[in-house]
Amino acid sequence: MLSSHDLFGILQRKSVTVHFQPILSLKNHSVIGYEGLSRGIGPRGETIPPLMLFEAARRENRLVDLDRLCREAVFEVYRGIQDNEDSLLFLNLESSLLDTVPPGNGYLLEQVIGRKIDPRNVVIEIIESKVNDMANLIEFVDFYRPRGFLIALDDVGSGYSNFDRIAAIKPDIIKIDRSIAKDLDKNYYKQEVFKSLGNLARKIGALVLTEGVETEEELLWAMEFNADFAQGYFLARPQPYNTGITENAREVMSQIKDRFKHLKVRRIESARKRHQVYDNTVQYIVEKLIKSEAYRFNGLLQEIIGEFPYVEALYILDGKGIQCTDTIINGNANVSRRKIFQSAKRGNDLSLKEYFYVLIDSGLPKYTTDSYISFATGNLCRTIATTFNGFDNRTYVLCVDILEAGNSSGLTV
CATH class of the missing domain: 3.20.20.450 (EAL domain)
Structure with a gap:
């Protein structure tokens, strides 16, 4: 002092x-x-x-x-x-x-x-x-x-x-x-x-x-x-x-x-490759779904999700934004036990979710959100949403929650 x-x-x-x-x-x-x-x-x-x-x-x-x-x-x-x-x-x-x-x-x-x-x-x-x-x-x-x-x-x-x-x-x-x-x-x-x-x-x-x-x-x-x-x-x-x-x-x-x-340059190339993997994943799941009747969606998502460790959750909405499957969470996901985090249930109205109304109202074939905290797991994720026509010719929205890496912007040093 x-x-x-x-x-x-x-x-x-x-x-x-x-x-x-x-x-x-x-x-x-x-x-x-x-x-x-x-x-x-x-x-x-x-x-x-x-x-x-x-x-x-x-x-x-x-x-x-x-x-x-x-x-x-x-x-x-x-x-x-x-x-x-x-x-x-x-x-x-x-x-x-x-x-x-x-x-x-x-x-x-x-x-x-x-x-x-x-x-x-x-x-x-x-x-x-x-x-x-x-x-x-x-x-x-x-x-x-x-x-x-x-x-x-x-x-x-x-x-x-x-x-x-x-x-x-x-x-x-x-x-x-x-x-x-x-x-x-x-x-x-x-x-x-x-x-x-x-x-x-x-x-x-x-x-x-x-x-x-x-x-x-x-x-x-x-x-x-x-x-x-x-x-x-x-x-x-x-x-x-x-x-x-x-x-x-x-x-x-x-x-x-x-x-x-x-x-x-490396960051941009890495992001491009990562997004290509995600696009291929979404397309693969859609191709499975369009050949299946709606009552089988839930079981099909359960069978598929384990193939993709970077996918945290899968769920499907109908054309009005009502969830028509359970929220299928990957078995390797680190799910928070805090009561504030609860996954959406079959029958929940998700029409005000950004990934639904932006996709439907804009007519885009696919929409990816910014990072956000998942209410299903408490983890940081992005949702990729895409429309598809089911076996019954009805419109559905596949939602794929991708777990965010710790370095979200992808700059590897």
Whole structure:
């Protein structure tokens, strides 16, 4: 723990050093800016991590002084960078101060203008969950955005994010929290959260920056999900500014882009082969059914399903969406025992199921749903539905539930 005496010494001597971490564009593989990160220098020359530094300042009621000192240090170094390259400065703001400091006092603006820094090059990072006073937060954003500053929401997707505030703040950039990026290549649920945040950002006109990228695989998946920017140890660690950190990050991206293109092609080819297998499976089952009378459908599905380990369930609806067979579940399926998951029964009305009404109303020969949680098993699946005319010349709909793999988008790394 940093003592109050050491904290006061750091503030008095202005003993902070600045590290910069490059932020790369995943679209044109270039460094578009740097996040400025301050560290304290203790009385014996030791580096004081930012968390320890700010915890001490909060304890001693010196947050305003420390926050302004850190910003001044970042600006002093950045104005030299700005003279040599056109890059953005991502600036951390101690967001909790917006509850106590008048949000439109213009102090930050004075710091920027006083050092001849173009406000359009400055991205103010806000952790909205640290701000209790929503009116102050909006007033702050409304003051700085018209003056050219960009607004980024930091740590989005962490346990404390309030998504209702995103609409109010209208950020230019959403920074997806490290907790989501970690193991993105292995965790299907994080992949879906990442995609959802990305979709949200694009719909409100914001760009997506994934932070805390530590492995090649995490970066590849962020690229797969159309992130615009990335930062993290895999690309470059925070360090005192020098042209070498830019070159190193660019070299990493140069190597990654070729690997990503190769994997993208493999993914598409893998998906094509997988869908061909599914199409053949559906056609095979239909060919069996059209030669059979309706009363035999149930037994026929029971006989067939074991041939296809990737098929989780089979069932048939009539032309009005009424289920006319049992839901036949594959013997190798991992069926949830929770009471919320109950398979549909013969006679149930499934006419409001997407795979029924879209298929019938559109006149398509076949329809495949997006991934969803099956009420029959509790597993993630897709349903492939297709119409066929039975032995009695009536219209039926065959429904084939395909078990989703853990890596739903099929990118194999």
